[in-house]
Amino acid sequence: xxxxxxxxxxxxxxxxxxxxxxxxxxxxxxxxxxxxxxxxxxxxxxxxxxxxxxxxxxxxxxxxxxxxxxxxxxxxxxxxxxxxxxxxxxxxxxxxxxxxxxxxxxxxxxxxxxxxxxxxxxxxxxxxxxxxxxxxxxxxxxxxxxxxxxxxxxxxxxxxxxxxxxxxxxxxxxxxxxxxxxxxxxxxxxxxxxxxxxxxxxxxxxxxxxxxxxxxxxxxxxxxxxxxxxxxxxxxxxxxxxxxxxxxxxxxxxxxxxxxxxxxxxxxxxxxxxxxxxxxxxxxx
Numbered sequence: 028x029x030x031x032x033x034x035x036x037x038x039x040x041x042x043x044x045x046x047x048x049x050x051x052x053x054x055x056x057x058x059x060x061x062x063x064x065x066x067x068x069x070x071x072x073x074x075x076x077x078x079x080x081x082x083x084x085x086x087x088x089x090x091x092x093x094x095x096x097x098x099x100x101x102x103x104x105x106x107x108x109x110x111x112x113x114x115x116x117x118x119x120x121x122x123x124x125x126x127x128x129x130x131x132x133x134x135x136x137x138x139x140x141x142x143x144x145x146x147x148x149x150x151x152x153x154x155x156x157x158x159x160x161x162x163x164x165x166x167x168x169x170x171x172x173x174x175x176x177x178x179x180x181x182x183x184x185x186x187x188x189x190x191x192x193x194x195x196x197x198x199x200x201x202x203x204x205x206x207x208x209x210x211x212x213x214x215x216x217x218x219x220x221x222x223x224x225x226x227x228x229x230x231x232x233x234x235x236x237x238x239x240x241x242x243x244x245x246x247x248x249x250x251x252x253x254x255x256x257x258x259x260x261x262x263x264x265x266x267x268x269x270x271x272x273x274x275x276x277x278x279x280x281x282x283x284x285x286x287x288x289x290x291x292x293x294x295x296x297x298x299x300x301x302x303x304x305x306x307x308x309x310x311x312x
Contacts, residue, residue, distance in 0.1 A: 043073040043126045043151055045143070048119030049080045050112045051133035055088040062096055064137035071144055072151055076125050077102055081115035084108050089133075113216045120211045126150075128211045131245075132201045135163065138244035146205045146243035157210045157235045158226065161202030161243035168249060172256060175304045175311070176249045179297060186293045190286075201247045210235060217273065221266030228270065228278045256311055 047065060051058060058080075065078060081104045082090050093103055106115065116130060127147055137143070142161070149156045168177040200223035206214070214229060216222050230237050250256040271279055298305040 043147060045073050045075045045127045045129060045147065046119070046123040046125045047075060047078045047129045047131060047143075048116065048123070049078070049131050049133050050083060050115035050119070051080060051085065051089055052083040052109070052112075053085050053087045053089060054133040055085075055092050057134050057136070058089050059092045059095070060136050061131065061133060062093060062098075062101070064142075065131075066096070066098060067140055068137065068143045069140045073127070073143065073147055075100060075143070079104065079119050079122060081106065081118055083110060083112070083115055111218065113218055113220065113222055116222060117216055120206075120214065123211060126208055128206045129203060130200075130206070131203045132247070135201050135203070135245040135247045137203075138164070138246050142203075142243055142245070145240050146203055149238040149240060150205060150207050153236075154207075155236045156238050157207040158230045158237045159205040159243070160223075160227070160237065160239050161204065161245060162239070162241045163201040163245045163247055165249045166246050170251050171307070172253065172311070173249045173251050175307045176256070178301060178304050179293070179308050180249075182296045182300065183293045186289055186296065190289070202245055203243060219265075220269050220273065221263070224266060224270055224282060225273065228274050228282055231281075232274055232278055253311070 049058075049061065054061075062078070062080075065075075068075070078098070078101045080093050080101065082093075083106045085105075090103060090105060093101065104118070119130065120128060127150060129143065129146060131137075139145075146159055146161050149159045165173075165177055165180065168174040204223070204226065206226075210226075210230065214226060216225055227237065250259050267279075267283060294305070297308065
């Protein structure tokens with residue numbers, strides 16, 4: 028069983044050191060925006076020691092876009108062949124020596140200049156908190172599929188807020204995650220697991236305190252083609268099946284299972300709000 032080590036008693040008397048890790052594959056369209064939003068962050072009780080970008084054998088201009096920043100804190104690692112996001116995140120953990128490691132998705136943008144502050148703050152305030160999960164909101168939709176998914180997500184979250192443990196159901200890796208040293212020194216992702224779900228359940232099963240920070244907000248783009256939607260759904264379903272191999276069923280059910288009434292409620296609201304979008308969504312499903 029994982030044994031937690033206490034952070035130094037002097038944690039509040041010094042600035043927290045932070046490593047930011049970004050696994051990326053062919054993200055030339057967004058990587059510049061993400062890095063810009065990182066370097067513009069306000070620093071109060073923490074210092075960013077390094078930003079580690081792991082390009083997973085990208086074939087586009089991801090690396091070139093990143094190198095254009097010429098920031099001394101930016102370290103770029105290029106995997107010679109595709110190894111996957113899990114490999115890249117495990118690599119980031121193995122290289123880190125700071126108090127906290129923040130993992131960000133390469134297709135997101137930090138919404139505000141105090142994002143890092145809000146994400147790390149729970150760890151700074153309470154040494155018993157070892158994992159903080161951020162929040163994610165889609166950017167304004169442009170095409171039909173995005174508009175349908177945007178409406179579905181908005182109504183789904185509205186219904187979920189009526190339930191006490193709804194944060195488990197709205198968390199996703201795109202919101203970003205902050206890991207204290209007590210976690211990232213021990214957590215190793217197996218291959219082919221949904222990394223955000225695995226980290227969450229792994230922490231729960233080891234009695235590690237998790238906080239959800241709605242004010243640590245990122246923006247991302249919803250699937251904007253049928254092909255993107257199908258890929259995302261298949262990845263989610265595959266992850267749900269794989270995660271069962273690593274944890275007791277009670278933890279998996281707690282994360283994934285929702286009362287049936289939730290589905291009927293948001294479906295009812297969606298039909299009343301826009302019946303055509305509702306029909307399109309059911310067709311996509």
